Amino acid sequence: MLSDKKIAVIGLGTMGHAVVNGLLRSQSVNPDQISATVRTKPQAEKISKDLGIKCLTDNVDAVNDADIVLLCVKPKDIEKVSENLIKKGALKHNPLVISIAAGTSTGFIEGIIGQQCPVLRAMPNTPCFIGKGMTVVSKGSQAKDEHVALAKEIFSTMGRFTELEEKHMDTVTGLSASGPAFIYLIIEALVDGGVMRGLPRQIATELVAQMTLGAAEMVLTTGKHPASLKDEVTTPAGCTIAGILVLEDGRIRSVLARGVETAAKVAGELGR
Ligand SMILES: NC(=O)c1ccc[n+]([C@@H]2O[C@H](COP(=O)([O-])OP(=O)(O)OC[C@H]3O[C@@H](n4cnc5c(N)ncnc54)[C@H](OP(=O)(O)O)[C@@H]3O)[C@@H](O)[C@H]2O)c1
The missing domain is CATH 3.40.50.720 (NAD(P)-binding Rossmann-like Domain)
Incomplete structure (x- = not known):
């Protein structure tokens, strides 16, 4: 057409x-x-x-x-x-x-x-x-x-x-249209973590970007719940669950969800 x-x-x-x-x-x-x-x-x-x-x-x-x-x-x-x-x-x-x-x-x-x-x-x-x-x-x-x-x-x-x-x-706007900016911020922060541990920034950026791509593809192609995919990475008493608990202490879930909620509200006020 x-x-x-x-x-x-x-x-x-x-x-x-x-x-x-x-x-x-x-x-x-x-x-x-x-x-x-x-x-x-x-x-x-x-x-x-x-x-x-x-x-x-x-x-x-x-x-x-x-x-x-x-x-x-x-x-x-x-x-x-x-x-x-x-x-x-x-x-x-x-x-x-x-x-x-x-x-x-x-x-x-x-x-x-x-x-x-x-x-x-x-x-x-x-x-x-x-x-x-x-x-x-x-x-x-x-x-x-x-x-x-x-x-x-x-x-x-x-x-x-x-x-x-x-x-x-408006919700779509706050989620998938604003979303790339949220993900870039997360990518930048994860890269900082790698740099803090001594990785060159360029290498850390490649690692994080490819990891983000892979994780997103896992959600889309397997159709599994993200929680189930997370469980596959977390060995009991391992390093991943230790890292997750720190993120949870920082209220990462509600911070991200509220970010979307606020972006959606502001989107609704931009036009008519
Ligand atoms: N950015 C995003 O991630 C995103 C995602 C989804 C939807 N949107 C929506 O997409 C729209 C554009 O956003 P944007 O980020 O692309 O903004 P932008 O970069 O500022 O693009 C708007 C363009 O329109 C031009 N323009 C302004 N008045 C015009 C006129 N009378 N005639 C012809 N061109 C005119 C501007 O020219 P000048 O530069 O000379 O002012 C500019 O090139 C917005 O409505 C936004 O809500 C944006």
Whole structure:
């Protein structure tokens, strides 16, 4: 389905780049199927040269012939960008609109652009950049299964994909979209532990990153409960359980869970 679709990516910042890079990397679309926008000409010229896609500074030009419009600007800019598109008649052909803005409901966007265009709300994450992303999508009032199928085709090129009811999207934001930052922090802290014990930082970083990858793959591929996988590592009276007790003394579980809870609450306050 994607092979004959034109995709407009409005706001080619961190996430816009991750999505475009994921799409191009998978070779599911050709560069000439993608048009993107940024705010300044020099930025646009550099992106066109680097990625081989059409990069413009006028959102209306980018959207005019697009089948799919991906809104990748910050939540605070969604209203202004959407109002401008509707005012200039750029959505008259009723493309599928997919917003990745945190905390911004499909109802809010429909309130601006009307109910002609199907709207989806998507929450990807930065690992989409390397094809290891996690994206969750929910439907707006006019979106149908065929639109979700199209979103699935797009985001599956850059990782895993699932659909959920919109009521879960702020939680998804605090979990799998903010989550990479939480994991980087944990990786950095574990590396510090190795460095404290005398490992060179570069080696410690490789050890921790590969270990994190392996542990995540174990959860996904075995389907076992994480507690059961943890039990497989902890020999009675061994070193791992000794380390775990120190982490538990520091309330690591509730700290991490509360981190997600707080990120989700703040996500809900970012947009509308
Ligand atoms: N970062 C994440 O991990 C993540 C994960 C999931 C979802 N999201 C969501 O993704 C969206 C983008 O986040 P981000 O981190 O990628 O932000 P970002 O790096 O600031 O990207 C936003 C881009 O939009 C551009 N922009 C602003 N106004 C514009 C306009 N009127 N027309 C065209 N382009 C415009 C910005 O240009 P300037 O640089 O010139 O301002 C910037 O390049 C947000 O809504 C966020 O909630 C982010």
